[in-house]
Amino acid sequence: MFSHLKEDLKAVFDRDPAVRNVFEIALCYPGFHAMLFYRLSHKLWTHKFYLLGRFISHLGRFFTGIEIHPGARIGSGFFIDHGMGVVIGETAEIGNNCTLYHQVTLGGTSWAKEKRHPTLGDNVVVGSGAKILGPFTVGDNAKIGSNSVVVKEVPPNATVVGVPGRMVVTAEKPAAADLQHGNLPDPVAKAVSCMLDQIHSLEAKVQDLTIEQQRLEKELAHQQQTEAVHG
16 A cells, blocks of 8 residues: 555656655645545455445545545555546556546446446546446546547547547557656647648548549530630
């Protein structure tokens, strides 16, 4: 448990340029406070102290505004930035070095007592307000854009945006340096870049069609003139 907390603490330093020292994190970062409550409640949950685990989790929700079920499985280096309104369900699984922003939901779509929440791979970044709903996998290094609603599997290294979520970018595995806070990819910017590329492609096609139309109009006019002369 303590080794995970050490990695969680390091994650704040790595991904938030506003942080100045450990005391600031300990006193002023609700995302880190939520992980303190979660790590303890999860430890109790795995030892079958279910009620006590749920109670500790409930206290964490009360103090931080972040709701993490003690049954969820979260790897090391997990970071919740800003935090308020984050919900992580009972059967959710989160890999190492993942980042969630405020108002993210890892939710379920079924009331059955089975795996019903998503599984996030390593190095996944989920933008603010995003909803990932269902028992599917979001692959390693994937990025989910702000306010997206994702209801189906996401391959590794992909960027998903929109409602419902659409994959707009696929890329090779990023270098380790690219996962630092200052270099985190912006899913919305990537989506806009992709749209601009499509617009440029459409403009080129329209230009080609315009040129072809002008050529045909000239041929038709020449043909009409020829027919008039010979008529």
